[in-house]
Amino acid sequence: MGKLGVIIVAAGKGSRMGTAESKQYLQLGQKPILVHTLQLFQNIHEVDEIILVVGADDVSRCNGYVMSYALTKVTCVLAGGAERQDSVRRGLHALQEDTEWVLVHDGVRPFAKKEHMFECLKKAQDVGAAVLAVPVKDTIKVVDAADKRIQSTPDRRSLWAIQTPQAFRLSLLQEAHEQAQLDKFMGTDDASLVERLGAAVHVVEGDYYNIKITTPEDLPWAEWILQNVRGEEQI
Ligand SMILES: Nc1ccn([C@@H]2O[C@H](COP(=O)(O)OP(=O)(O)OP(=O)(O)O)[C@@H](O)[C@H]2O)c(=O)n1
Numbered sequence: 455m456g457k458l459g460v461i462i463v464a465a466g467k468g469s470r471m472g473t474a475e476s477k478q479y480l481q482l483g484q485k486p487i488l489v490h491t492l493q494l495f496q497n498i499h500e501v502d503e504i505i506l507v508v509g510a511d512d513v514s515r516c517n518g519y520v521m522s523y524a525l526t527k528v529t530c531v532l533a534g535g536a537e538r539q540d541s542v543r544r545g546l547h548a549l550q551e552d553t554e555w556v557l558v559h560d561g562v563r564p565f566a567k568k569e570h571m572f573e574c575l576k577k578a579q580d581v582g583a584a585v586l587a588v589p590v591k592d593t594i595k596v597v598d599a600a601d602k603r604i605q606s607t608p609d610r611r612s613l614w615a616i617q618t619p620q621a622f623r624l625s626l627l628q629e630a631h632e633q634a635q636l637d638k639f640m641g642t643d644d645a646s647l648v649e650r651l652g653a654a655v656h657v658v659e660g661d662y663y664n665i666k667i668t669t670p671e672d673l674p675w676a677e678w679i680l681q682n683v684r685g686e687e688q689i
């Protein structure tokens with residue numbers, strides 16, 4: 455396998471969490487959420503380097519984490535952009551030139567399971583691009599934004615909730631970001647940029663513990679996962 459780089463995006467403001475401190479710096483157990491996430495990848499032998507993308511005002515404290523938690527695979531801590539996609543693009547520019555594969559991961563998803571990440575990477579190595587995902591458990595409706603009238607009920611069997619990491623051949627993801635920038639297209643994940651090139655992206659089934667810590671009710675759930683599920687397994 456060629457070199458494997460990881461981009462951790464953590465430059466968001468966490469507005470939906472509503473805390474004074476951005477959510478990636480909140481304590482989970484004994485450590486900030488972001489440190490849990492970084493340690494996931496630090497402990498994967500196959501990872502060659504980690505690029506950490508954070509808010510401009512947080513570069514110095516994150517360099518501090520790199521030192522104090524011995525995150526030796528973090529080769530670069532840099533400032534992100536206005537949107538998640540801008541932050542990923544900056545991360546892509548920082549990867550070493552001989553990197554062949556890249557995993558893009560949210561800094562606020564500290565519970566991705568190692569086995570699932572490997573499966574996702576392996577699938578990407580077969581087909582070019584793969585993302586972790588879980589089948590949706592709810593019935594999903596398409597609703598008119600103005601009058602809230604239901605427009606349709608998509609067949610649930612074809613709906614998946616998409617997670618990270620998302621794994622790509624680096625050249626493919628670079629092309630997807632360049633094209634999105636040319637077209638002024640903004641997506642909420644990286645897979646959507648690759649999809650619009652017409653390239654295949656496959657889902658790999660993960661689990662429901664790989665939550666993105668987004669709103670206040672996610673915090674006690676995250677503590678529970680840490681204590682009862684992931685703590686003993688891998689953190
Ligand atoms: N300009 C941005 C926006 C988001 N992110 C990162 O992308 C991940 C997923 O985004 P989300 O959960 O939406 O985080 P926030 O943008 O911080 O949250 P909110 O939308 O509630 O403000 C997070 O790790 C976040 O820090 C980023 O690196 N740069």
Ligand SMILES: C[C@](O)(CO)[C@H](O)COP(=O)(O)O
Nearest residue numbers: 538560616617618642643666
């Ligand atoms: C990339 C992502 O985590 C996949 O679920 C998600 O799309 C991030 O989007 P958000 O709108 O920033 O929550």
